[in-house]
Amino acid sequence: MTLPMAQSVAAPVRTDSLLSIREVVKRFGTRPVLRSISLEVASGEFLTILGESGSGKTTLLRLIAGFEQLDGGEIWISGERLDQIPPHRRPVNTVFQSYALFPHLNVFDNVAYGLRAKNIAKTEIPNRVAQALDMVKMSEYARSSPARLSGGQQQRVALARALVNRPRVLLLDEPLSALDANLRRQMQIELKALQREVGITFIFVTHDQEEAMALSDRIALLRSGFLEQIAGPREIYGRPASAYVAQFVGQTNLLRADVQDGLARAGPLRWRTAETSKDVVFSLRPECIRLVTPAAPLQPADDSIARFRARILNQTFGGAMDTLELDCGSSQSLRARIASPGTLSGEHEFEFRASDAIAVRDEESS
Amino acid sequence: MYSRAYKSAVTIPPLLWVTAFLLVPYALLFCCSFWSVSPQQTIIHNWNLQNYLQLIRNPIYLSVLFRSMRIAGAVTLLALLLGYPLAYFLSFHAAKRKDLLYQLVIIPLWASYLVRGYAWKTILGSDGVLNGLLQYLHITRHPVEFFLYSPFAVVLTLTHIYTPFTFLPIYASLEHVPRNLVEASHDLGASPWSTFRRVILPLSLPGVLAGATFAFVLTLGDFLAPLLVGGASGIMISNIVVSLFGAAYNWPLGAAISLCMLLLVLSLLFATERLERKLTLS
Numbered sequence: 001m002t003l004p005m006a007q008s009v010a011a012p013v014r015t016d017s018l019l020s021i022r023e024v025v026k027r028f029g030t031r032p033v034l035r036s037i038s039l040e041v042a043s044g045e046f047l048t049i050l051g052e053s054g055s056g057k058t059t060l061l062r063l064i065a066g067f068e069q070l071d072g073g074e075i076w077i078s079g080e081r082l083d084q085i086p087p088h089r090r091p092v093n094t095v096f097q098s099y100a101l102f103p104h105l106n107v108f109d110n111v112a113y114g115l116r117a118k119n120i121a122k123t124e125i126p127n128r129v130a131q132a133l134d135m136v137k138m139s140e141y142a143r144s145s146p147a148r149l150s151g152g153q154q155q156r157v158a159l160a161r162a163l164v165n166r167p168r169v170l171l172l173d174e175p176l177s178a179l180d181a182n183l184r185r186q187m188q189i190e191l192k193a194l195q196r197e198v199g200i201t202f203i204f205v206t207h208d209q210e211e212a213m214a215l216s217d218r219i220a221l222l223r224s225g226f227l228e229q230i231a232g233p234r235e236i237y238g239r240p241a242s243a244y245v246a247q248f249v250g251q252t253n254l255l256r257a258d259v260q261d262g263l264a265r266a267g268p269l270r271w272r273t274a275e276t277s278k279d280v281v282f283s284l285r286p287e288c289i290r291l292v293t294p295a296a297p298l299q300p301a302d303d304s305i306a307r308f309r310a311r312i313l314n315q316t317f318g319g320a321m322d323t324l325e326l327d328c329g330s331s332q333s334l335r336a337r338i339a340s341p342g343t344l345s346g347e348h349e350f351e352f353r354a355s356d357a358i359a360v361r362d363e364e365s366s
Numbered sequence: 367m368y369s370r371a372y373k374s375a376v377t378i379p380p381l382l383w384v385t386a387f388l389l390v391p392y393a394l395l396f397c398c399s400f401w402s403v404s405p406q407q408t409i410i411h412n413w414n415l416q417n418y419l420q421l422i423r424n425p426i427y428l429s430v431l432f433r434s435m436r437i438a439g440a441v442t443l444l445a446l447l448l449g450y451p452l453a454y455f456l457s458f459h460a461a462k463r464k465d466l467l468y469q470l471v472i473i474p475l476w477a478s479y480l481v482r483g484y485a486w487k488t489i490l491g492s493d494g495v496l497n498g499l500l501q502y503l504h505i506t507r508h509p510v511e512f513f514l515y516s517p518f519a520v521v522l523t524l525t526h527i528y529t530p531f532t533f534l535p536i537y538a539s540l541e542h543v544p545r546n547l548v549e550a551s552h553d554l555g556a557s558p559w560s561t562f563r564r565v566i567l568p569l570s571l572p573g574v575l576a577g578a579t580f581a582f583v584l585t586l587g588d589f590l591a592p593l594l595v596g597g598a599s600g601i602m603i604s605n606i607v608v609s610l611f612g613a614a615y616n617w618p619l620g621a622a623i624s625l626c627m628l629l630l631v632l633s634l635l636f637a638t639e640r641l642e643r644k645l646t647l648s
Contacts, residue, residue, distance in 0.1 A: 067549050087552040088561075100550040104568045113564075114554035165554065 018043040018078055018201055019064070019169055025072030026059055033059045035225040036073070041169070046195050046202045048212040051222035052248070057205045060222070061171050064203065065094045077168060088117070093162035094171045098178065099154045101146035107133070107157050108142040114165040132164035133157075135194065152183045159191075163198060172204045176211065188214055209249045213237065221245055237285075243362040246283035253334050255282040255357065263303060264357070267332025271306035271354035281362040286323065288356035289336035292349040299351070307351040310334065312344050326350065392628075399621035407615055417622035427606070427623065434602040437521055438585040442532075444525040445581040446574065449533035453573075454566075457540035468537075475530050483594040486523045490514040490595065515597025523591045528584050532577035539573025540566070572642050579638045583631050603627065 019041040026034040034056045041047050051057040062068045064075060066087030075083040082090060093114070101110050111129045120128070133139045136156035146154055155175060162170055176184045176191075192215050195202050206212055212219050213233040220230040229241040240246035243254055257264035257273075259280050264273040266282070273280070292307060299307045310326035313333070322341065326334040336350065400413045421427050456467050474482070489495045492509035500506040513519060543566055551561040589604035596602070603623065610620030 065549075065553055067552075087549075088555050088557055092553075094550070094553045096546050096550060098546060100544065100546040102547060102550070102565060104565075113551070113556070117551075117554055117556035117560060117564075161554070 016042045018045075019082075019203075020076040021060075021064075021073070022076070023073040024060070024063060024070060024075065026056070026063060026068060027071050032225055034063075037222075037225075037227050038073075039220055039227060039230055041201060041203060042217075044199050044201055046192070046204065046215060046217045048204045048206060048216035048219045049222060050206060050209060050212040050219050050249075052207055054224065055222040056225045057207075057222050058173055061094075061173055061203065061205050064169070065092060065171055066090050091168040092171055093165050093167040094173065095155075095158050095162050095175045097173045097175065099146075099158040099175075101154055101157055101161070103146060105146075106142070107138065107144050107146065107149070110146065110157060111161045111164050113161065118165070128164055129160075132160040135163065135197075136160045151178055152187065155179065155187060159194070163194075163200070167200060169201045169203060172202060174206055175204075177206070177208075184211075191215065213249070219249075221248065223248075239358060240283055240360055243281055243283065243360045246358070246360050251286055251335065251337075253284040253286065254360075254362070255284055255332075257282055257357075267330035268328050269306050269308050269332065270303060271352075271357055272303040273354065273357070273359070275359050280359050282357040283360045284334070284352060284357045286335045286337035287321070288352045289326075289334060289338065289350050290352065291338050291341055291344075292351050296351075304354050305351050306354060306357075307349060309347050309349050311347050315344060395621045395624055398618055399625050401618045403616050403618060409617060417619045418626075420619065421622060421626065427603075430601060430606055431603050433517065434586055434604075437517055437524070437600075437602060438582045440521045441524045441528060441585040442578050442581040444521065445529045445532035446536075446578055448525070448529050449577060450536055450574065453533050453537035453540055457537060457543075458566075471530055471533055474526075479527065479590060480594075482527055483523060483591055486519065486526065486595055487514065490519050490522075514595055515600065517596070517600045519595035519597075520591050520600040520602070523595050524585050524588060527591070528581045531580040531584060535576035535580065536570060536573040539570040539576075543569045568645075571645050575638050575642050575645070579635065583634065586631065587627065 017040040021037055021039050021041075024034055024037045025032070037056075037060060049057040049060060059068060063070060063083070066083075066085065070083050074081065077091065082092075102113065105113065108129055111132055112125050115125050115128060129142075130139065133142055136159050138153060138156050138160060141149065141153065141157075146157065149157065155178075158175070172191075176187050179187060188211060191202075204212075204215060213236075216233055218230060218232050219236050221228040221236065223244055229236055229245050231239070231241075236245060237249055240249060240252075246252040246254065255264075255266040255269065257266040257280050259265075259273060259275050259278055262272060262274070264271055264275065264280065264282065273282075299305055308328050310328040312324055313327050314325040316323040317340070318337075319340075321337045321339060324336045324338065324344070326336055328334060334350075398409070399417055400415070401409055401411050402414060402416055404410050452471065456464055456471075460467050487494070490513040491497070492511060492514065494514070496513060497506070497509040500510065501508075547565055547569070548561060551565045552558070556564060586602075587604055589602065589608050592600045592602045592605050596605075604627075607620050607623050607627075610616045610623070614620075
């Protein structure tokens with residue numbers, strides 16, 4: 001296995017960079033959790049740290065908050081060294097996964113906690129708390145005990161409690177994972193709207209790739225302590241840097257192709273490519289495969305469209321889109337997602353554009 | 367859910383036990399407190415309030431009761447002052463040594479009460495370890511008498527004996543403080559001291575209350591420590607009860623004192639339970 005290129009995939013330093021994470025290393029005992037992570041977070045950005053459990057995403061967040069100490073590297077915030085400041089003096093606030101509301105304080109006192117800790121003028125506190133509660137639509141619950149609130153309401157209070165301090169960066173540790181699916185979608189929309197409204201930089205940790213794509217300006221995908229790719233949702237989906245990214249973000253077909261003279265071959269499939277190396281892995285999204293209708297034009301001679309016949313092994317109805325399992329022969333199978341064509345069976349002709357087959361780095365095969 | 371036979375089998379034995387060995391004796395004690403003793407040293411069953419009136423009229427009983435409460439208060443305070451920091455350190459900062467230190471606190475509980483009482487007698491006596499050391503170091507010339515057979519000795523001994531009882535509920539309540547609340551407090555800008563004062567301490571108050579109740583109630587009813595190290599000036603209310611039921615042979619008066627003590631302790635438990643419920647609910 002070759003080393004994933006942690007440094008090389010880091011985004012170039014942006015001029016509007018607010019938070020700068022530089023070659024950060026963290027070990028628990030002898031077990032490395034983060035191995036040289038570098039990334040820049042822009043002011044006002046919604047950055048999602050995406051990864052499966054154990055990828056180090058929560059550890060990275062806890063390092064920024066100051067709950068863990070670095071074993072290497074530096075964290076800077078607008079030209080100031082952040083990692084040497086104790087957590088209670090950092091200009092960042094956290095929304096915890098389990099909300100961590102103080103059970104002995106009511107909603108108002110929970111939200112006022114940070115203001116009181118920072119000795120904000122007593123006369124100013126009620127106004128700012130009221131504003132924050134209003135922002136998350138929880139004004140009428142100011143006197144309630146957190147224990148009496150539903151999960152979604154506790155979530156809102158936790159947001160207000162963090163945002164009332166006007167942090168430079170808001171850290172959110174899987175804040176929606178405890179909510180049921182419907183509430184979760186609703187909170188996603190509200191969260192995104194809230195972030196636009198307050199203009200505060202959000203760093204959002206999740207293992208849910210759909211959530212990441214729905215919310216983020218950029219996604220940083222972590223994999224066992226390495227930064228696999230950092231890019232906007234459309235780019236990370238459309239141009240995944242590695243086979244891992246392609247599989248983790250959405251579904252994909254991985255085609256192990258033999259490239260010769262600008263032509264890639266995988267089983268009976270062949271298409272034009274600009275790749276020059278011999279063995280290349282391509283990612284082909286299921287929705288890029290189309291059913292060829294009798295009305296379709298003839299296949300162009302330049303292999304810019306790959307056409308093939310395939311047997312339908314399985315068809316799963318999915319409402320607007322059906323999922324097809326295709327057998328193309330030569331033990332090459334594909335998954336296709338196409339607008340509901342009615343029930344299909346037997347052999348049909350399919351096609352995809354050569355430009356939709358994206359060459360990806362694949363450390364397992366090399 | 368459960369059969370009638372099963373329910374009877376699990377509830378009746380303990381009920382019988384409590385009735386035979388707790389409720390009946392209390393009823394007897396209650397009756398006895400209204401009887402009196404004849405000049406011939408026999409208990410006569412003429413119902414009257416003499417015993418209770420005597421408790422109020424004779425200043426010796428009230429003064430010993432107040433002394434017992436002062437000693438119990440002092441032991442409670444010292445046990446909290448020793449137990450809380452220890453529990454806090456173990457729960458938040460001991461890391462890997464937690465289990466070992468916990469055992470070290472618990473182990474003294476395995477030693478017999480009497481052994482610990484006698485140990486203090488050996489340490490505090492006029493030819494004891496402490497006086498020996500003081501004289502060896504030429505700090506004192508003659509043995510210091512007030513170390514032993516004084517309220518001081520009683521407080522010291524009982525603090526040693528009951529501090530683990532105070533420590534345990536405090537430790538349990540501190541262990542139950544969610545650590546993400548501590549992190550949330552730091553995250554919101556509260557310093558470690560402010561976090562202790564505004565999050566950890568309020569959330570551990572039920573444990574403090576339980577620990578304080580243990581120390582106070584157990585000390586108030588103690589009669590062995592005053593007997594071993596208390597001397598004449600360290601006598602506590604339970605010693606009077608013991609002598610009334612023994613050498614003095616005045617069971618009715620002893621019963622009356624016992625009932626007053628019982629009422630005092632019960633109202634204390636009732637009050638602390640109310641307070642604890644209020645603390646945990648708010």
